[in-house]
Amino acid sequence: MKPIFFIGFMGVGKTTIGKHLGELVNLPVIDMDSYIEHKEKKSIKEIFNQQGEQYFRDLENKVLLELANKQAIITTGGGVIEREENREILRQQDFVFHLTCPFASLWSRLEGDENRPLVQNNSKERLSGLFNLRFPLYESGSSITIHTDNKTIEEVIEEILPHLDGQAE
Numbered sequence: 001m002k003p004i005f006f007i008g009f010m011g012v013g014k015t016t017i018g019k020h021l022g023e024l025v026n027l028p029v030i031d032m033d034s035y036i037e038h039k040e041k042k043s044i045k046e047i048f049n050q051q052g053e054q055y056f057r058d059l060e061n062k063v064l065l066e067l068a069n070k071q072a073i074i075t076t077g078g079g080v081i082e083r084e085e086n087r088e089i090l091r092q093q094d095f096v097f098h099l100t101c102p103f104a105s106l107w108s109r110l111e112g113d114e115n116r117p118l119v120q121n122n123s124k125e126r127l128s129g130l131f132n133l134r135f136p137l138y139e140s141g142s143s144i145t146i147h148t149d150n151k152t153i154e155e156v157i158e159e160i161l162p163h164l165d166g167q168a169e
Contacts, residue, residue, distance in 0.1 A: 001027065003070050004164070005090060007138055008099035009131050010078040011109040013148050013156070017099060018075040020153050021160060028072045032063055032080065039063075044077075057083065064089055081134060087141035097160060098142035101149035103131045 006014040015031055022029035033044050036059050040047055047056045060077060064086055067074050080086050090096045107124055146159050
């Protein structure tokens with residue numbers, strides 16, 4: 001099977017859905033942020049604080065290229081789509097799922113999360129603006145959009161599976 005990518009704004013459920021799907025279809029799950037942390041031997045927060053966002057985005061691009069041919073489920077960071085080069089890499093893939101839900105739902109999940117630099121360094125209004133800015137980028141980098149709001153993990157996976165079987169309409 002070809003790689004399966006999950007993209008979307010932070011807090012939408014990429015990591016959670018990826019882990020559950022990986023168990024179900026017996027594929028390894030690679031979280032890009034965790035992969036970067038392992039390679040750099042630093043947390044994302046430390047990378048942002050010490051080297052800056054640009055350095056992190058450069059790492060993210062290298063890792064995306066590296067993982068684009070892996071037989072795995074790959075959960076991306078929320079900002080991976082900000083670079084056109086990354087969106088082009090994703091458009092060349094068969095299975096890129098954009099997980100989304102309304103910003104209000106995301107905010108209730110994200111508020112106060114100290115492990116997310118963008119949450120700590122921005123107001124609700126700025127994050128809402130970032131969400132609105134990124135939404136069309138997620139759409140342009142994905143082949144399938146799945147709405148996660150008010151759905152269980154199982155319901156989201158039930159929407160994903162037919163696409164992997166080639167049976168989706």
